[in-house]
Amino acid sequence: MKKIWDVHGGIHPPENKSQSLSKAIVTAPIAPQLTLPLSQHIGAPAKAIVNIGDSVLKGQCIAEAVGPVSVPLHAPTSGTIVAIEQRTIPHASGLEDNCIVIESNGNDEWRERHPIADFRSLDKNMLIDIIRNAGISGMGGAGFPTSVKLDTRDDIAIDTLVLNATECEPYITADHSLMREYADDIATGVAILAKIIKPTKILFGIEDNKLDVVEGITAALAEHDFNTLTGLKTEAEVITFPTKYPSGGEKQLIQILTGKEVPSGGLPAELGIVCQNIGTAVAIKNAVCLDEPLISRITTVTGDAVNQPCNYEVLLGTPVEFLLAQSDYQANKSSRLIMGGPMMGFAVANTAVPIIKTTNCILAPTEQELPTPPPAQACIRCGMCAEACPASLLPQQLYWFAQGKELDKLEEHNIADCIECGACSYVCPSNIPLVQYYRASKVEIQQRKVDHQNAELAKERFEARQERLQRLEDEKIAARKARQAAAKLAAEQRGKEDERSVAVQAAVERVKAKKSQTETSTIPTATPVDSDDLVARAVAKRAAQQAEDAANPESKLIRAVESAQQRVTKSQARVVDAEASQDPNLAILKQAAEKAEAKLVATQQALNDFKEQNSAQE
Ligand code: SF4
Ligand code: SF4
Numbered sequence: 001m002k003k004i005w006d007v008h009g010g011i012h013p014p015e016n017k018s019q020s021l022s023k024a025i026v027t028a029p030i031a032p033q034l035t036l037p038l039s040q041h042i043g044a045p046a047k048a049i050v051n052i053g054d055s056v057l058k059g060q061c062i063a064e065a066v067g068p069v070s071v072p073l074h075a076p077t078s079g080t081i082v083a084i085e086q087r088t089i090p091h092a093s094g095l096e097d098n099c100i101v102i103e104s105n106g107n108d109e110w111r112e113r114h115p116i117a118d119f120r121s122l123d124k125n126m127l128i129d130i131i132r133n134a135g136i137s138g139m140g141g142a143g144f145p146t147s148v149k150l151d152t153r154d155d156i157a158i159d160t161l162v163l164n165a166t167e168c169e170p171y172i173t174a175d176h177s178l179m180r181e182y183a184d185d186i187a188t189g190v191a192i193l194a195k196i197i198k199p200t201k202i203l204f205g206i207e208d209n210k211l212d213v214v215e216g217i218t219a220a221l222a223e224h225d226f227n228t229l230t231g232l233k234t235e236a237e238v239i240t241f242p243t244k245y246p247s248g249g250e251k252q253l254i255q256i257l258t259g260k261e262v263p264s265g266g267l268p269a270e271l272g273i274v275c276q277n278i279g280t281a282v283a284i285k286n287a288v289c290l291d292e293p294l295i296s297r298i299t300t301v302t303g304d305a306v307n308q309p310c311n312y313e314v315l316l317g318t319p320v321e322f323l324l325a326q327s328d329y330q331a332n333k334s335s336r337l338i339m340g341g342p343m344m345g346f347a348v349a350n351t352a353v354p355i356i357k358t359t360n361c362i363l364a365p366t367e368q369e370l371p372t373p374p375p376a377q378a379c380i381r382c383g384m385c386a387e388a389c390p391a392s393l394l395p396q397q398l399y400w401f402a403q404g405k406e407l408d409k410l411e412e413h414n415i416a417d418c419i420e421c422g423a424c425s426y427v428c429p430s431n432i433p434l435v436q437y438y439r440a441s442k443v444e445i446q447q448r449k450v451d452h453q454n455a456e457l458a459k460e461r462f463e464a465r466q467e468r469l470q471r472l473e474d475e476k477i478a479a480r481k482a483r484q485a486a487a488k489l490a491a492e493q494r495g496k497e498d499e500r501s502v503a504v505q506a507a508v509e510r511v512k513a514k515k516s517q518t519e520t521s522t523i524p525t526a527t528p529v530d531s532d533d534l535v536a537r538a539v540a541k542r543a544a545q546q547a548e549d550a551a552n553p554e555s556k557l558i559r560a561v562e563s564a565q566q567r568v569t570k571s572q573a574r575v576v577d578a579e580a581s582q583d584p585n586l587a588i589l590k591q592a593a594e595k596a597e598a599k600l601v602a603t604q605q606a607l608n609d610f611k612e613q614n615s616a617q618e
Contacts, residue, residue, distance in 0.1 A: 002203075002239050005259040007252045009390040010244040011423045013170050013343065015209060020173045020302040020309040025181055027313045028326055030077050030104050034317030036062070037089045038098045040356040041137035042144045043069030048100055054081045057111040059293055061133075062100055071135045071145045075102055076295040076315035078109040090320075090339050090356055092439065094349035102317065113291040119188075120229065124196050127288060134287030135294045135357075140164055140175075140248070140277030141340070143358040146284070149276070150196050152269050161199040162257055162268075162275040163190060165206045165217075166248030169341035172361040174298040175278055177311040179206075179213035182282055187220035189281025190236070192288050195229045197274055202226065202236035203257045207243040214238055245343065246421040250275050252390050264414050279360075299355055301327045303364035305334035314355050320362055321351035335367040342370055343422040377430040385424035385434060391417045395424035395434050402437035407445050415441060493550030501543065508536050554614075557607040564600040571596040 039045035046063035056062060056075040063073035083101035088094065119127065132147035152158055163186075167175040179186065194202060204221065206214060218238045226234040241247065241256055251262045253275065260271050268275055279297065286292040295316055302309035307328035314323055320337065321329075338345040339353075340361055348362075355362075385395035393414060401409040415438060422435040549556035571593035578586040 002237055003259075004239065004241045004256055007244075007247070007255050007390050008392045009388045009423060010246065011388055011426055012243070013245055013426060015243075016171045016302070017173050017176065017209070020171070020300045020311055021176060023308075023310040025177050025298060025311045025313055026326070028315070028318060028323060030106070030108060030315060031318045031322040032104055033082070033319070034076055034079075034102045034104065034315060035087055035319065035352075035354040036073055036076070036100045036102070036317040037087075037354070037356060038063050038073065038100065039089075040073070040143060040316070040358065041071050042142065043067070043071070043148075045098065046070060046073045046135075048084050048098070050081050050084075050100065052081050052084060055079070055105075056081060056102060057109055059111045059113065059291075059295060061135075061293075062102075065132070065135075065145075069145055069148055071137050071147075072133065072293075073100070074135055074293040074295050076317050077102065077104050078107050079104040088349050088353050090348065090353040090359065092346035099354075115290050116288060119192055119288045120195065122195075122288070127192060127196050130288050131284055133293070134283070136280060136283045136287060137294075137357055138277055139279035139283060139297060139357060139360075141344070141358050141360060142250075146276070146280055149274060150193070152197075152274065156269050156272070158197050158269065158272050158274050159199055160201045160203060160258060160271075160273045161190070161193055161197050162254060162273055163202070163204040163278055163281065164248060164250065164253055164275055165204060165210070165213075165278045166253055167210070168207060168243070168245045168248040169343050169361075170245070171302050171363050172300050172341045173302075174300045174311055174360045176210050176213065177300075178279060178282060178298050179210065179217055183213070183216040183220040184223070185282045185285045186217065186278050187224060188289065189278075189283070189285040190221065191224040191226070191229055192284050193274075193276060193281060194224075194226050194234060194236075198230040198232060198234075199274075200230070200232050200234050202234065204236065204238040205247075205253050205257050206238060206240050207247060208240045209243040211240060214240060246390055246419065246423065249390060249419045249421060251417075251419070264417050294357060297355070297357065297359065299323065299359050300361040301364075302361065303334070303338075304366040304369045305330050305364035316356060317354045319352050319354055320348060323355060323362060324351065324364065329364055333366050334364045335370065335372065336365070338363040338365070343426065344420060373431050373433065376432045379430055379432060382429060384427045384429065388423040388427045390421060390423060391419060393418055395438075398441075399432060399434050399437055402441040405441075405444070407441065407448060410441050411445060415445070418442075489553075490550065493547075497543070497547045497550060503539070503543075507539050554607070554610060557603070557610055560603045561600070561607050564596065564603045567596040568593070568600050 038048065044066040047066050048063045050056060050062045057078045058075055060075045061072050062075050062081070065072045079102045081100060082103045085099065085101070086096040087099040087101070089097045089099070116122065122130075128147050128151050131150065132145070136146040137143045138146060138149070165175055165179060167173070190202060190204070204217060206217070221236045221238065226236050239257055247253060247256055250268065254268055254271070254273055255261055258273065260273070262268050262271060283294045287294070296313055297316065298311050299314050300311050301323055306324065307330065309327060312323060312326065320339070337348040337351065339348050339359060340346060340363070342363060342365070345361065345363060379396060379399065381396065383396070386393070389395055398410060398413055398415055398418070401413065418438050420435055420439060424434045425432065428434060571589065575586070575589045575593050577583070578589045583589070
């Protein structure tokens with residue numbers, strides 16, 4: 001027999017499970033309207049991809065996953081989208097959130113499906129894709145996207161697959177009835193998980209208050225050749241252990257079955273372990289083998305205020321009141337409605353809230369059955385809460401810190417490890433609702449983290465803006481300086497131009513005077529007038545050229561480069577001629593050619609510098 005380990009603490013509340021186990025699972029009828037919150041899982045809410053008025057088929061995707069930690073949502077039946085709006089969601093906060101509302105057309109018509117005859121033909125990535133696209137998240141209550149949990153890092157070897165069939169909370173029998181009636185589906189889901197994870201050990205953990213299913217589960221698992229599926233020597237074992245609440249906590253179950261403790265803040269994968277709920281295993285089987293996404297689940301409806309307690313296979317989105325009506329709910333007898341069990345569940349804000357992927361139970365107790373807790377008294381420091389805590393925390397101290405809003409102290413005392421099982425509250429003789437304090441504190445801690453992240457982001461944005469403004473200011477100053485320098489240069493050039501104009505004018509006057517002298521002379525001359533004209537024109541041309549250069553310094557540099565290039569060409573031609581004629585001046589000519597080349601390089605460099613400077617200023 002496999003060795004098992006005990007976990008610290010735990011309690012033994014009345015089980016109250018037999019009431020809902022007297023009947024087989026009942027398929028609940030389709031409600032006229034189904035309300036589907038876009039956030040039914042841990043992670044980013046899905047994004048609606050349908051519009052009001054759209055017709056949808058059963059199994060059609062109506063909201064897509066957003067980001068890596070998210071899952072899509074599918075229509076649980078065929079009908080019309082009649083609303084996409086804020087509605088009260090099934091959450092302890094009683095808040096509203098975005099929901100898609102489908103009005104059923106009563107046909108329950110499936111979209112086209114592509115069942116797979118043999119999942120063994122698919123590889124790990126294909127199987128994970130199917131699970132992701134089927135919108136599967138953990139059905140044991142946490143709602144973490146299953147594909148994310150299965151897509152483990154390559155550097156972490158997973159050797160153990162744990163199946164959580166503990167269902168330790170009183171009243172809830174959804175998993176128990178699933179094991180009674182769907183053992184083969186569970187085993188097929190386990191086989192698919194084994195193909196993905198390739199573990200060497202498969203540990204199927206069941207509390208000893210469900211011994212009636214052990215034989216069926218063992219036989220169903222024996223139908224699969226796990227060695228072939230994993231390519232390893234893989235052993236699958238069904239392990240029973242003494243009933244104690246809350247043995248179904250993931251960390252607690254892992255410790256019971258393996259003796260390994262998941263460190264504070266750590267994940268089972270760090271110990272080479274992946275843990276999955278058996279409801280999730282069935283959802284995986286349906287998705288992979290039947291091409292059916294997660295659109296329904298098994299939910300227990302129980303408590304003395306319902307006349308027909310049982311387990312329902314119910315479509316997601318079904319209003320709680322509709323499901324209760326199937327069990328002949330007596331509202332006048334009910335003290336309150338609880339979604340989940342009496343230990344970890346929360347009061348339902350109104351009966352219109354829907355069944356979602358994580359709803360394992362609707363509990364309608366009478367006052368006699370679950371009396372309203374008496375008012376809390378002062379803590380008497382009895383220490384019973386610490387004895388009961390399965391996470392080995394100090395609930396009494398956490399209570400003090402929570403009351404004082406000492407969030408840092410709460411974090412130092414590992415409040416994150418609290419699984420909110422309520423065992424401490426259950427044993428507290430002062431009736432202090434300890435777990436309520438921890439839940440509220442966790443929300444505050446989470447909010448503080450979000451606020452801190454937002455503040456950091458705002459700071460980063462502010463600093464980036466300041467940096468950008470400073471850069472723009474620097475650029476403005478540089479541009480202003482460049483403009484001033486250019487203006488100064490232009491003014492200087494204009495001054496020189498004026499001087500040149502005066503000189504040119506004087507030259508022209510001189511030429512005119514000379515010409516008039518010549519015209520009065522009797523001695524004819526060859527071309528004195530033409531010569532002076534040429535000089536004047538040359539001077540004027542040069543002045544015009546200089547004026548143009550002042551206005552456009554680049555053209556001057558371009559001409560300088562062209563001129564240098566011509567000199568290089570000429571000097572090189574001279575060297576070639578000299579070599580051919582064995583001219584004794586060859587060495588001098590070569591030196592001249594080298595100088596011309598150097599001059600060309602320098603001129604070219606000046607032009608490049610000027611261009612770069614110009615483009616920087618622009
Ligand atoms: S069980 Fe209650 S009374 Fe006792 S130490 Fe804990 S909080 Fe105080
Ligand atoms: S609710 Fe938290 S502190 Fe209380 S017993 Fe459970 S794990 Fe411990």
